[in-house]
Amino acid sequence: MTEQDPQTIPVIIGVGQINDRPEQPGDGLDPVGLMAEALRRADADAGDGVLEDCDSLAVVAQLAWPQLNPVDGKVAEALGIDPSHCMQTAMPNGDSPILLLNEAANRIGRGESRICAVAGGEALRTAGQLAALKARDGSEKPNALRDASHRVRKGYAQSYGLTVPTDVYPLYENAGRAAYGQTLAQGQAESGTIWAGMSEVAAAGEGAWITKPVSAEDVITPSDRNRPIAFPYTKLQVANSSVNQGAGFLVTSLAEARRRGIPDEALVFIGYGAAAHESDNFLDRDRYDASPSLATSI
CATH class of the missing domain: 3.40.47.10 (Thiolase/Chalcone synthase)
Known part of the structure; x- marks a missing residue:
């Protein structure tokens, strides 16, 4: 060679x-x-x-x-x-x-x-902050800076709320869990462990936005700071946009x-x-x- x-x-x-x-x-x-x-x-x-x-x-x-x-x-x-x-x-x-x-x-x-x-x-x-400021002073409608084609609820899927990726990924999450033979608790526990591990890595990295480690239990437990997004995901189980x-x-x-x-x-x-x-x-x-x-x- x-x-x-x-x-x-x-x-x-x-x-x-x-x-x-x-x-x-x-x-x-x-x-x-x-x-x-x-x-x-x-x-x-x-x-x-x-x-x-x-x-x-x-x-x-x-x-x-x-x-x-x-x-x-x-x-x-x-x-x-x-x-x-x-x-x-x-x-x-x-x-x-x-x-x-x-x-x-x-x-x-x-x-x-x-x-x-x-x-x-x-x-x-x-973008969100500017939209809120403009909405507050009446110069622009709310979310005007974030209006885009991907947010328009038009079509069969969108009529059922399947508009953005965080709406669609749960289809795979739930189907996968069923195919793997996991209970909801088992699937969530596995997800929590994965995200908790990534939060540990983020805590030690300058490039991360959130640098506070989170426990597996906190990842999957809904709270005032960890609202449900789309079943079975909480905010800490999806990307931070x-x-x-x-x-x-x-x-x-x-x-x-x-x-x-x-x-x-x-x-x-x-x-x-x-x-x-x-x-x-x-x-x-x-x-x-x-x-x-x-x-x-x-």
């Missing part, structure tokens, strides 16, 4: 994250600002001066500020760069970051790009990283990836206790 050419080996050379916690409601960064700052921090992590040579920028579509879309060009402008390849994902899906990572790696491997930047950011916290957070990373070739003097121990080598896509309409799927796309990809 011949040794792979370092020019075609993709590596991550810098990562950056930002938690934006403004002192005054509504003063936070918008998604463009979050993405740009995350990439500046990724550039600093890589040793500075990498972003100025960026020839590929890919960002995750954001839903907090729909009036800003598309934001890829705005992020490039904020960074003062003009990449020849600039794009935004079609939807703000949870698998978008890993999809863009694989696409960046493929661009490097094919010799199509030299420096790839990937970023995502959401400012739902500030009311945040201002951004993250980004830089990908290049092993040869370019070494040319820039970045030590091998500071690199993250990217493995193989695979993806499969099921119908966007979850009502078209034939079951909720398994995922054919997941099985195919693995």
Whole structure:
């Protein structure tokens, strides 16, 4: 077997994250600002001066500020760069970051790009605060800043309250629990243990929004600070959307990283990836206790 050419080996050379916690409601960064700052921090992590040579920028579509879309060009402008390849994902899906990572790696491997930047950011916290302020002074209707097509209750599923992901995931949670032969108590106990473990990790990480560990029992027990969301989920069993957070990373070739003097121990080598896509309409799927796309990809 011949040794792979370092020019075609993709590596991550810098990562950056930002938690934006403004002192005054509504003063936070918008998604463009979050993405740009995350990439500046990724550039600093890589040793500075990498972003100025960026020839590929890919960002995750954001839903907090729909009036800003598309934001890829705005992020490039904020960074003062003009990449020849600039794009935004079609939807703000949870698998978008890993999809863009694989696409960046493929661009490097094919010799199509030299420096790839990937970023995502959401400012739902500030969007909600601004909407509340405008509703209070009468200048805008409540949630005007968060009106978007995905929130419109139009269609068969939506008429039954199946509008956003937290409405739909319980279909899989409950079907899976039944298929595994678990009682409700057993399924909730397992879920609580998983989330409690993640809260311990978050407590030790600078990138986490909530840094207080929570017990498994507290995760699954409804309370004033842990309201029910969609059966059987409580607030602590779903993603925390009311945040201002951004993250980004830089990908290049092993040869370019070494040319820039970045030590091998500071690199993250990217493995193989695979993806499969099921119908966007979850009502078209034939079951909720398994995922054919997941099985195919693995």
